[in-house]
Amino acid sequence: MVGPGGKERSWIRGARAGSVSDLEALFREHWPRAHRAAYLVVQDAAAAEDIAQEAFLSAMRNLDRFDGRRPFGPWLHRIVVNRAIDWSRARALRRELAEIPGSEDFDTGDLGTFSEGVAAGLASLPPDQRAVIVLRYLLEYTPGEIAKMLEVPRGTVNSRLRRGLDRLEAIVDREQR
């Protein structure tokens, strides 16, 4: 990921000084990907919305402490993805305790067979693997950056990516047959 552009630095400065328009610009720039990343990890629309909202609120509360020389996206995505992993683990635990209504299926709309297969495959992965797939292929972070975000060794990221992709490939193949 490259450093923040001049526009983003200016939005952050403006938001710190109380400018709603700068805050809105920052929000509109970053919300869609943060929300989608949360959704792809938790696979639950309401939870994804809550997680992305909480992440923005948390980021906003801590804006004064944010180092404006660094890009805002990774900071936000780190909060989103870690919360999404925690939520998914908690849900898995609750499912162990009692049968609860499952999460909704992915709203794949009319995406075509391959995307539907990827969606189904992603749903079958453990949260840790889903998170690295989303960070790598939706948010386009390098394995080194992902390792820092999730506070795991780089080798762990690579192995989760490999296992996740292998499993996705197998499921997509099966769905397309």
Added chain:
Amino acid sequence: MSDDVRRALQRIQAPDEIEAQRRAWALVRASFDAREPVSWQRRNRRPLLIAAVAVVALLAALLSSPGRALVGGVRDAVTPDESTPKPKPALVALPAGGSLLVNSSKGPWIVHPDGSMRALGPWWEGAWSPNAEHVAVTRAHRLAALTPDGTIKWALSRAKLLHGARWSLEPRSECCRIAYINGRQLRVVAGDGTGDAPLRNVVGAVAPAWRPGVTRQLAFSTIDGRIELVNVDTTKTTWLSAPGDPPTQLIWSDDGQRLLALGERSLRVFDANGNKLWAIGMPVGPSGAVFVRKSHRFILIRYSPATQRSDLVLFQAENTPGEPRFLYSAPGDFGTLAISQNGDWLLVGWVNANQWLFLRLTSAKVESVSNIVEQFGGSSRAPLERAFPKSVSWCCPASP
């Protein structure tokens, strides 16, 4: 394959993305409007002040003369290694009267004074009604009122996930109300399940707390960490604090004159009028606190990452924290505190040891019970931090 996955992921949309963005912006904007602009000096002064207060409090605790017990005769330093008797393998009786409501990883349980236990069913959490006549329970989208034998008196469902149900403190359940969080909305329903209505549309996640001694005043957190006290009959705000660390627990003193807001990295202490008496920052927020009965003193769990130990420390909720008193210490985490109705006994959940400790506050007596996870239906193989009961409340004698 990886390029195909990239393209596929970028085509998958969350349902209702545009509306979700609109809702989120409204929330972020509202929170931003409520935020106090912070000058550079204030931005940099506050952490220093908090750190200074924390250091002063710690020094005061370390330098305080031991032995002059503030809570009866509790010893200032009791280490389990030296003095804790061998734990009993099972909870065969409570050391004081009343009943426990235990929110375990397998749902809520009631423990009677003779040690007998009853699981209330596959609910996620529960809270006593006054006099333990009923229990308000939640699970996913459902709120219900149960009798202590687990019979459902009434239930309601809402579209969003429910949590934080708390029964108001009037003496009879028919007259009382239950406040709960539905998604981000704070709602109140009568104790008989009628009249369910929203009170505030966007609130913080912490469970609301009814003010004792004053009818129908409820404290809750706003999304920017303010504490608001509201009259639920008029829906008018009685007071609203400045923003702060979003609270994880709100705890009133027995007389309703003091309120603690435990945060992820702080503790704030308020008086009955919403004035902040004092606050301290901590590297790890307190996982629990409990007021000493009929007192403005409270016992706080303080975890030290450096030593990886938890301490129980006694503070006072007055204009200053007073001289903090170190009461007890053990390696690992203390997860929950509960005090008996007569105020003589303190239950401490010692997570890493899978034990409950019962500390007698009027003497140096300590009792312990092991295998807590297993006794409440949990698996001995599950990680203790997940499987150990999350909270315990010790209520008045249960109705027969």
